[in-house]
Each structure stands twice: as structure tokens, then as C-alpha cells.
Amino acid sequence: MKASSFASSPLTRRAGSLVALAALALLPLWSGCTTTTAGPGGVGVVAYGRGELSADVTHGLDEVFAASHRALGLLEIVKIDDQKTRVDAQIVSRTATDKKIVINLERVTDTLTKVHIKVGLTGDETLSRLILEKIYAELK
Numbered sequence: 001m002k003a004s005s006f007a008s009s010p011l012t013r014r015a016g017s018l019v020a021l022a023a024l025a026l027l028p029l030w031s032g033c034t035t036t037t038a039g040p041g042g043v044g045v046v047a048y049g050r051g052e053l054s055a056d057v058t059h060g061l062d063e064v065f066a067a068s069h070r071a072l073g074l075l076e077i078v079k080i081d082d083q084k085t086r087v088d089a090q091i092v093s094r095t096a097t098d099k100k101i102v103i104n105l106e107r108v109t110d111t112l113t114k115v116h117i118k119v120g121l122t123g124d125e126t127l128s129r130l131i132l133e134k135i136y137a138e139l140k
Helices: 003-007 010-030 061-074 125-139
Strands: 034-038 045-049 052-057 078-084 088-094 100-109 112-119
Touching: 045 125, 052 125, 061 078, 061 088, 061 100, 061 112, 061 125, 100 125, 112 125
Parallel strands: none
Antiparallel strands: 034 045, 045 052, 052 112, 078 088, 088 100, 100 112
């Protein structure tokens, strides 16, 4: 059997087609599309990409951490775990339908904190923005 006849066999072509289809189906999970909009109340910039919402919040880490807890409480989202240091923090929670929500906070300065919100494996922009809006409201 020649190598060229094996490479053109129907089974090989079919396997190649299946691999190509699988790669196309998974492409949105790896896309680098990012949307940026004005933050709640027109303050700051909010970016959503790769399933994660990111925003700069003009408050200290401790304030944003406490506001995040209150925001999740208002939405009746159950906190599973939280950790905080002087430079960063993480809150892990779950919705009633068991969607995992991870809020990561990074101290940039004493009065600036970067917030990252990820819902589930692939993200949920609507729920992420709702949580961010509630965090902003709790900081007022």
C-alpha cells in the first residue's frame, strides 16, 4: 500500500473533516473579542472579553471587597469562599442554578482596584454586568 493512497482514503478524509468541524465549533471559546463600554453611571471603562468582565474601580481594595459581598447578598447569590490579602482578593460564589461566579480584585493603588468577574466556564456578560452595577451602587 502506498503512503499516498492511505492519505486519501475515505476514512482519513472523514477524520480530517471531523477534526476541522470540532476546531470550528470550539473557536468561539478561544476568540479574543473584547467589547468596551462606559462603566455604570458613565464612570470608567468596562471591558468584556474571553468570558470575563473587567473594570477599574476608584475605591480601595477593602471597600470594593466589602461592596462585592453586599452586592452578592442583594442578589441572593451564595458565597462559597473568599480570600483577601493586602494586594488582592477573591470571592467564589454560586447562583441557585449552580453557576460558579468568581470575582477577583487587584489593588492597583490605595484608591484604585481592578475588578474581574467571571461567570461559569465561558462567561455570562449580562450577569457579570449586573453584579458590577450592584458593586458600584454599594460604593456610593
